[in-house]
Amino acid sequence: MADPADDLDTKAIAATEAFAILGNETRMDVLRALWEADEPRSFADLRAAVAPNDRGNFSYHLGKLTDHFVRKTGEGYDLRFAGEQVVRAVLTGTITSAPSLQPAETDERCPYCGATVEMAYEEEVISVRCTECSGVVGGEYPDGAYMHYQFPPSGLDGRTREEAIDAAHVLYDSKVAPMMKGICPECAGQVAISYEICGDHRVGESGMCPSCDNRFEVWSIFECERCQYSRRSVVWFAALNHPAVAAFYHDHGLDEKIPFRKLTWDNARFVERVTGTVVGTEPYRFRVTIPVDEDELVVEMDDELDVLHVEKSDNLA
Numbered sequence: 131m132a133d134p135a136d137d138l139d140t141k142a143i144a145a146t147e148a149f150a151i152l153g154n155e156t157r158m159d160v161l162r163a164l165w166e167a168d169e170p171r172s173f174a175d176l177r178a179a180v181a182p183n184d185r186g187n188f189s190y191h192l193g194k195l196t197d198h199f200v201r202k203t204g205e206g207y208d209l210r211f212a213g214e215q216v217v218r219a220v221l222t223g224t225i226t227s228a229p230s231l232q233p234a235e236t237d238e239r240c241p242y243c244g245a246t247v248e249m250a251y252e253e254e255v256i257s258v259r260c261t262e263c264s265g266v267v268g269g270e271y272p273d274g275a276y277m278h279y280q281f282p283p284s285g286l287d288g289r290t291r292e293e294a295i296d297a298a299h300v301l302y303d304s305k306v307a308p309m310m311k312g313i314c315p316e317c318a319g320q321v322a323i324s325y326e327i328c329g330d331h332r333v334g335e336s337g338m339c340p341s342c343d344n345r346f347e348v349w350s351i352f353e354c355e356r357c358q359y360s361r362r363s364v365v366w367f368a369a370l371n372h373p374a375v376a377a378f379y380h381d382h383g384l385d386e387k388i389p390f391r392k393l394t395w396d397n398a399r400f401v402e403r404v405t406g407t408v409v410g411t412e413p414y415r416f417r418v419t420i421p422v423d424e425d426e427l428v429v430e431m432d433d434e435l436d437v438l439h440v441e442k443s444d445n446l447a
């Protein structure tokens with residue numbers, strides 16, 4: 131039986147070819163005109179909209195977009211998925227605009243120490259840092275950082291700084307969720323999971339480990355093998371949507387679903403003492419402990435982040 135992937139590959143175009151096709155104003159105008167129309171357009175209609183004074187090269191440019199970005203059907207020309215993706219990238223502002231927000235204090239409070247936090251936005255990255263403690267990660271990140279990742283410029287539109295932070299939490303969780311299942315949220319390609327583990331993790335008073343310069347011992351790194359989209363998350367994040375964990379949290383008064391891990395001062399007690407450690411290698415086994423009030427839930431996960439075992443203990447020393 132033929133491998134369906136082989137069949138698909140014959141239709142793929144090389145990245146350099148795709149860039150060459152799109153590096154032309156008329157072609158971008160065609161994509162925009164088809165997007166705005168919301169239905170197939172005839173050749174004459176499309177030419178009238180895009181190049182009314184066409185001297186003959188309109189059909190050449192349209193031909194370049196067909197078949198990868200535009201398809202010709204019985205009813206006219208229409209956007210293919212790849213064409214829609216291009217227009218969408220322009221609309222989210224990722225390609226065309228570069229807004230920035232200077233660091234400023236917000237009404238949010240640090241989930242680890244309760245101090246005021248600052249939010250900034252630059253080069254498509256939203257960044258939130260505590261003004262007093264060390265946050266979650268050190269090193270190359272701003273001092274006290276506990277949020278620092280890509281967020282489309284369109285996500286800032288019509289939102290206050292606090293609302294943008296909330297939106298970034300939700301978006302982060304909803305991008306990482308499929309990656310934990312091995313699926314890229316951007317292109318549906320296959321995602322490889324690897325781990326970054328601190329071999330000498332010691333968390334002192336500050337909550338930070340001097341060895342790895344961050345708060346958590348084990349991080350999962352997700353990377354799409356096809357488009358290279360990549361995200362990282364604390365290993366214990368994968369345990370949070372297990373039904374037993376959801377029930378445990380619910381029993382202790384947490385009513386939020388997604389985003390579970392939303393780090394706010396209000397729900398700090400649900401996440402601030404969670405740990406994830408390595409209990410086996412080859413293959414990896416991880417143990418996540420989730421203490422809330424006097425109770426503790428212990429979750430074991432395998433190297434694909436599937437939960438193997440959940441146990442509750444209510445006799446914390």
Ligand SMILES: [Zn+2]
Pocket residue numbers: 240241242243244245260261262263264265
């Ligand atoms: Zn803090």
Ligand SMILES: [Zn+2]
Pocket residue numbers: 328329330331332339340341342343344346347
């Ligand atoms: Zn460490």
Ligand SMILES: [Zn+2]
Pocket residue numbers: 314315316317318319354355356357358359
């Ligand atoms: Zn991908």
